[in-house]
Amino acid sequence: xxxxxxxxxxxxxxxxxxxxxxxxxxxxxxxxxxxxxxxxxxxxxxxxxxxxxxxxxxxxxxxxxxxxxxxxxxxxxxxxxxxxxxxxxxxxxxxxxxxxxxxxxxxxxxxxxxxxx
Amino acid sequence: xxxxxxxxxxxxxxxxxxxxxxxxxxxxxxxxxxxxxxxxxxxxxxxxxxxxxxxxxxxxxxxxxxxxxxxxxxxxxxxxxxxxxxxxxxxxxxxxxxxxxxxxxxxxxxxxxxx
Numbered sequence: 001x002x003x004x005x006x007x008x009x010x011x012x013x014x015x016x017x018x019x020x021x022x023x024x025x026x027x028x029x030x031x032x033x034x035x036x037x038x039x040x041x042x043x044x045x046x047x048x049x050x051x052x053x054x055x056x057x058x059x060x061x062x063x064x065x066x067x068x069x070x071x072x073x074x075x076x077x078x079x080x081x082x083x084x085x086x087x088x089x090x091x092x093x094x095x096x097x098x099x100x101x102x103x104x105x106x107x108x109x110x111x112x113x114x115x116x117x
Numbered sequence: 118x119x120x121x122x123x124x125x126x127x128x129x130x131x132x133x134x135x136x137x138x139x140x141x142x143x144x145x146x147x148x149x150x151x152x153x154x155x156x157x158x159x160x161x162x163x164x165x166x167x168x169x170x171x172x173x174x175x176x177x178x179x180x181x182x183x184x185x186x187x188x189x190x191x192x193x194x195x196x197x198x199x200x201x202x203x204x205x206x207x208x209x210x211x212x213x214x215x216x217x218x219x220x221x222x223x224x225x226x227x228x229x230x231x232x
Contacts (some may be wrong), residue, residue, distance in 0.1 A: 008158075024193060029139065032219055041125060043121075043207060043223035090159065094219065103167075104175065105221050109159035109217075 002027040006108035007019030013081045014116050021076040021111045030065050032094035033074040034105070035065055037087045044090060050074060061085070081115045087114050119143055123208050123224035130198040130231045138193040140208030140229050149191040150221065151177075151183060153204040164170065166191055167213070194198040198231045205229070 003026045013019045025031055032051055048059025055067045065076045076089060081087040088110050095104040118133050121142045130136055140149065147168050152160040162175030164183040172183045180202060182194045191210075195202060211221040 010221045037224075041226075043225045044209075046222070049220055058124055103213075103219075104149070104162055104165060105209070105211075106162075107152075107160040109157060 002093055002095055002106050002113070003089050004106055004108040005117060006089075006091055006111045008111050009109075010112045010114065012114045012116060015083055016080050018116070019076075019078050019081040019085070019113065021072045021089050021091075021113060023033045023076065023108060025091075025093050026070050027093050027095075031074075033058065033065075033067065034092040034094070035063070035076050036090045036092060036107075038065075038090065038110075041086050047089075079117055081113075083115045083117050120223050121208055121210055121224040123206075123227050125198075125227060126225065127228050128230070130195075130229065132198060132200060132231060134198050135194070135196050136229075137195075138206055138229075140191045140193070140210075140224060142189055142191075142208075142210040142222070144210060144222065145188070146222070147188070148211045148212035148221075150209045151181070151184065151191065151193045152208060152209065152213075153177065154226070155204050163193065163206075169232065198229075200231045202221045203229060203231045 003022045034049045035047040038044050050067045058064045069079050091108040092105050124139045150165040151163040166172045166185040169188045184192045184211045205226050209221040209226040
């Protein structure tokens with residue numbers, strides 16, 4: 001079965017330092033991978049995605065993610081963290097097509113990022 | 118462009134009561150989804166729909182029903198609410214598999230408390 005793991009419940013980083021939020025996946029076929037951010041009392045906002053092509057993908061708010069097929073990872077990164085980056089981050093994988101052609105998004109449990117001033 | 122709109126935003130129910138959550142999207146998306154979010158468990162798929170008139174069960178469908186009578190609307194029903202259904206519910210939508218626009222768009226959520 002397809003799955004996504006976010007091994008860290010919380011990541012703390014000082015403002016101005018680089019940040020990494022980890023994600024590993026298990027999926028058959030070619031994965032479609034996503035990162036979403038959730039601010040308090042808000043819905044999920046799309047940050048970036050990997051479909052194919054370059055392993056380093058860039059997204060909103062200066063975030064980027066590196067796809068590593070051999071390690072089945074898709075870690076979220078940012079060179080210099082801001083206090084305003086503090087939020088809950090979700091990694092997701094889109095289900096490969098079933099016989100009915102459906103596409104379900106499978107989410108990790110989320111990682112809370114705290115950027116300290 | 119409103120995107121994905123959920124109503125209501127908050128609701129308190131008594132055990133055994135019923136209610137319907139409404140999700141509306143104005144992006145002409147084929148696929149729609151209902152998730153619930155619980156602490157430490159991420160988002161779990163309740164039901165989804167790949168088109169008007171079609172629905173399917175997700176990971177945690179028990180106690181819920183859905184309908185998609187119109188392409189833009191996806192309703193989630195609780196026939197007899199239980200405290201275990203206290204959660205934050207999110208609706209999402211996306212284009213079909215033939216589109217290169219692959220990400221899902223989310224509503225703002227409905228916070229439901231069952232007492």
